[in-house]
Amino acid sequence: MGRWQPNARGRLEQAALDLYVERGFAQTTVTEIAGRAGLTERTFFRHFADKREVLFSGSAELQELLVAAVNGAPEGAAPIDAVAAGLDAIGDLMQERRPYARRRQSVITANTELRERELIKLATLSAATAEALHRRGVAEPAASLAAEAGIAVFRIAFGRWVGGPDDKELAQLMRESLAELKAVAAGA
Amino acid sequence: MGRWQPNARGRLEQAALDLYVERGFAQTTVTEIAGRAGLTERTFFRHFADKREVLFSGSAELQELLVAAVNGAPEGAAPIDAVAAGLDAIGDLMQERRPYARRRQSVITANTELRERELIKLATLSAATAEALHRRGVAEPAASLAAEAGIAVFRIAFGRWVGGPDDKELAQLMRESLAELKAVAAGA
Numbered sequence: 001m002g003r004w005q006p007n008a009r010g011r012l013e014q015a016a017l018d019l020y021v022e023r024g025f026a027q028t029t030v031t032e033i034a035g036r037a038g039l040t041e042r043t044f045f046r047h048f049a050d051k052r053e054v055l056f057s058g059s060a061e062l063q064e065l066l067v068a069a070v071n072g073a074p075e076g077a078a079p080i081d082a083v084a085a086g087l088d089a090i091g092d093l094m095q096e097r098r099p100y101a102r103r104r105q106s107v108i109t110a111n112t113e114l115r116e117r118e119l120i121k122l123a124t125l126s127a128a129t130a131e132a133l134h135r136r137g138v139a140e141p142a143a144s145l146a147a148e149a150g151i152a153v154f155r156i157a158f159g160r161w162v163g164g165p166d167d168k169e170l171a172q173l174m175r176e177s178l179a180e181l182k183a184v185a186a187g188a
Numbered sequence: 189m190g191r192w193q194p195n196a197r198g199r200l201e202q203a204a205l206d207l208y209v210e211r212g213f214a215q216t217t218v219t220e221i222a223g224r225a226g227l228t229e230r231t232f233f234r235h236f237a238d239k240r241e242v243l244f245s246g247s248a249e250l251q252e253l254l255v256a257a258v259n260g261a262p263e264g265a266a267p268i269d270a271v272a273a274g275l276d277a278i279g280d281l282m283q284e285r286r287p288y289a290r291r292r293q294s295v296i297t298a299n300t301e302l303r304e305r306e307l308i309k310l311a312t313l314s315a316a317t318a319e320a321l322h323r324r325g326v327a328e329p330a331a332s333l334a335a336e337a338g339i340a341v342f343r344i345a346f347g348r349w350v351g352g353p354d355d356k357e358l359a360q361l362m363r364e365s366l367a368e369l370k371a372v373a374a375g376a
Contacts, residue, residue, distance in 0.1 A: 078375040119307045141344045145369045148344070152336035156329045181333045185373035187266040188330075 009047045009057075011037040016054040017100070020107040025051075025114060052117060055104055058097075059121045063128050065089045070132040079138045083129060083150035084178055090154070091171030098161075098170075105162045126151040153177045197235045197245075199225040204242040205288070208295040213239075213302060240305060243292055246285075247309045251316050253277045258320040267326045271317060271338035272366055278342070279359030286349075286358075293350045314339040341365045 015036035019028040030051050034044045048054050069089035073082035094101060108114040129147035138146065157173035203224035207216040218239050222232045236242050257277035261270035282289060296302040317335035326334065345361035 078372075080372055080375055116304055116308055119311055120304055123307055141348065141365055141368055142372050144344050145340060145365065146372045148340035149337065149369065149373060152333060152340060156332050156336065160329065177329055177333065180329055181337065182373045184266075184268055184330050184334045185337060185370045187268055 008037070008039055008043050012039065012044055012047055013054055013057065016051065017103055017107065020055075021103055025107055025111045052114065055108065055114065056117060056121055059125070062090050062093070063125055065093055066125065067128055067132045070129060071135070073136075079133050079136070079142055079146035080149065080178075080182075082133065082136060083146050084175075086129065086132075087150060087154060087174045087178070088171050091157075091169065091174050094158075095170050101162055122151055122155065125154075149181060150178075153181055196225070196227055196231050200227065200232055200235055201242055201245065204239065205291055205295065208243075209291055213295055213299045240302065243296065243302065244305060244309055247313070250278050250281070251313055253281055254313065255316055255320045258317060259323070261324075267321050267324070267330055267334035268337065268366075268370075270321065270324060271334050272363075274317060274320075275338060275342060275362045275366070276359050279345075279357065279362050282346075283358050289350055310339055310343060313342075337369060338366075341369055 012033060016028070016033045019032055019036060028051065030041055030044050033051065033054070034041045037044075048057065066086040066089060069086040070082045073085045077085070108118055126144075126147045129150055130143045133143035133146060134140075153174055157170060157177040160177075161168065161170045161173050200221060204216070204221045207220055207224060216239065218229055218232050221239065221242070222229045225232075236245065254274040254277060257274040258270045261273045265273070296306055314332075314335045317338055318331045321331035321334060322328075341362055345358060345365040348365075349356065349358045349361050
C-alpha cells in the first residue's frame with residue numbers, strides 16, 4: 001500500500017480492458033479492475049478519473065503527436081499537407097498497438113456512452129489541429145475545414161483498419177482515404 | 189387534464205428555452221417547464237423523453253430534409269453535389285428560425301452535456317447522409333467521406349451564422365464553406 005508499483009498504469013489498463021471484454025463495460029467496477037491488477041482502488045484513482053477514462057488515456061498522446069507533426073510541417077506547406085503529416089505520425093504510433101486497438105474498439109462499439117465519449121475526443125483532436133494550423137498562419141474557416149477533413153479521414157481509415165480483415169497499415173489507409181476525400185471534394 | 193392541448197409541443201419548447209436562457213439548463217426542472225407552458229408533466233413526457241431532448245427535437249426534421257434532398261439530386265450528380273443539395277435544403281429551413289437558433293445555441297454552448305449531445309446528433313446526420321449516398325450507388329469510403337465533408341461544412345458555417353454579426357444567410361455561408369473545403373482539399 002502506498003509503495004511505488006511498477007507500471008501500475010499499464011497493469012490497470014490491461015486489467016480494465018480484459019474485464020470489459022469478458023463481462024462488458026457496464027458490468028465492471030473499479031474495485032474489480034484494481035483487484036485484477038493486484039493494486040488498490042486508491043492507486044486506480046491516482047491514474048484515472050473513472051473507469052471510462054482508462055479507455056481514452058491514449059488520446060492526450062495522440063493529440064501531442066498530431067499537433068507536433070502539424071507544427072513541424074515544412075514552412076509553406078498547404079494546410080491539408082500539414083494535416084496529412086499529422087495523420088502519418090499518429091498512424092505509425094497506432095500501428096504498433098493494433099491488437100490493443102481492436103479489443104478496445106469492440107468494447108467502445110458495444111456501449112453508447114463510450115461511443116459518445118469517442119466523438120468528444122475526436123472533436124477535441126479536431127479543435128487542437130485547427131489551433132495548430134492557426135499558429136501556422138492559416139485563417140478561418142480554412143483551418144477548421146482542413147482539421148475537420150483530417151479527422152474525417154482518420155475516423156474512416158481507422159474504422160477500416162480496426163474492423164477490416166486485411167493487413168493494410170493505418171497510415172496507408174489514411175493516405176488512401178485522404179486521396180479519396182480529395183477526389184470527392186473535386187466532384188469525382 | 190388529458191384534454192387535447194393546442195400546440196402543446198411548441199409551447200413546451202418555448203417555455204423550456206425561455207427557462208434555460210433565464211436560469212440555465214441544469215437549474216431547470218421538467219415541472220417548471222410544464223408549469224410555465226400551462227401544461228402537465230404528463231403532457232411534457234408525451235412529447236419529449238427528457239428536458240435535454242426538447243432542444244434536439246428539430247434534428248429528425250433536419251435529417252429527413254437532408255436525406256430527401258440527397259435522394260432527389262439529379263441522377264449522375266457527383267456525391268459532393270448531392271450533399272450540397274442537402275445542405276441547401278436545411279439551410280433554407282433553419283434560416284427562418286434564426287432567432288430561435290441563436291438562443292438555443294447559447295444554452296448548448298454553456299453546457300458540456302448538451303455539447304456532447306449535439307456531436308452525437310451531427311454524427312447521426314452524417315451516417316444518414318452516407319446511407320442516402322449508398323442508395324445512390326456511391327461506394328465506401330467515398331460515401332462516408334462526402335457525408336463527413338458535408339457535415340463539417342454544416343458545422344463550420346452554422347457556427348459562423350449563429351454566432352456571427354453579419355446577416356449572411358446560412359445556405360450562402362454553407363456554399364462558401366464548401367467552396368473553401370474544395371480549395372483546402374486541392375491543397376490551396
